[in-house]
Each structure stands twice: as C-alpha cells, then as structure tokens.
Amino acid sequence: MSASTHIDLSRRERQIMDVIYARGSATVRDVMDGIPDPPSYSAVRAMLRVMEEKGHLEHRHDGPRYVYVPTMPHSQARESAMKQMLRTFFDGSAERAVAALLDMSGSDLSELELDRLAALIEQARKEGR
Numbered sequence: 001m002s003a004s005t006h007i008d009l010s011r012r013e014r015q016i017m018d019v020i021y022a023r024g025s026a027t028v029r030d031v032m033d034g035i036p037d038p039p040s041y042s043a044v045r046a047m048l049r050v051m052e053e054k055g056h057l058e059h060r061h062d063g064p065r066y067v068y069v070p071t072m073p074h075s076q077a078r079e080s081a082m083k084q085m086l087r088t089f090f091d092g093s094a095e096r097a098v099a100a101l102l103d104m105s106g107s108d109l110s111e112l113e114l115d116r117l118a119a120l121i122e123q124a125r126k127e128g129r
Contacts, residue, residue: 013051016044017070017077020057025069027062 019034032038090096
C-alpha cells in the first residue's frame with residue numbers, strides 16, 4: 001500500500017476509519033452507530049466497499065454479515081499520512097511543519113505542553129535525528 005493511500009480519504013471516510021480503528025473491526029451497523037448523521041445502510045455499505053477497493057479495509061464473513069478491519073495498524077496509517085502531509089505541504093521539512101503548528105496554536109499551548117515539546121526536541125538531538 002502506498003503512503004498516499006491514507007491521506008486520500010474524504011471527511012466521511014475518515015469518520016468511518018475512526019470508528020473502525022476505535023473498535024478494531026466493525027459491521028455496517030457499527031459504522032452507522034458511530035458516525036454523525038449517517039447516510040442509509042446501503043450508502044455506508046457502498047462507502048465501505050470503495051474503501052476496500054482503495055486498500056484501506058478488508059472484510060471477513062461473520063455469518064451473513066461483513067466485518068471490516070483496517071489493512072494497517074492505526075499507528076502505521078498515522079505515520080504514512082504524516083509523511084505524505086510533510087511532502088505535500090512542507091517540502092518534507094519537519095521543522096516547517098512544527099513551526100506552522102506552533103504558529104497556529106502557540107498561544108494555546110500550556111507550559112507543560114511546551115516543556116514536553118522541548119523534551120522531545122532534546123531527545124531527538126541526543127539520538128542524532
């Protein structure tokens with residue numbers, strides 16, 4: 001699966017993936033119960049089929065029901081999406097991405113959060129990243 005596959009999700013597809021990642025697996029009904037203002041059963045089923053075709057999900061049979069599971073662990077999907085975002089919007093620069101995040105939320109960060117970020121930076125220095 002390419003790195004771009006997890007960034008090409010629509011808002012609704014991301015909601016569906018959030019439900020499936022939170023539960024570990026989900027049926028159409030589970031997805032409908034977990035997303036706001038769900039479309040019809042057949043529309044959710046069609047979205048799940050498309051997401052399966054895109055490579056985000058696979059299914060297994062549980063009696064007459066399909067149970068959908070992600071094709072990669074959430075942590076791996078998050079890392080894949082982050083790498084794609086860095087390449088697409090920040091020319092691959094983690095520094096530019098962090099600077100943008102700090103610019104957006106700098107005044108909202110608590111002293112504790114700023115200390116944690118400083119500790120992560122210090123750890124990266126020590127590890128020679």
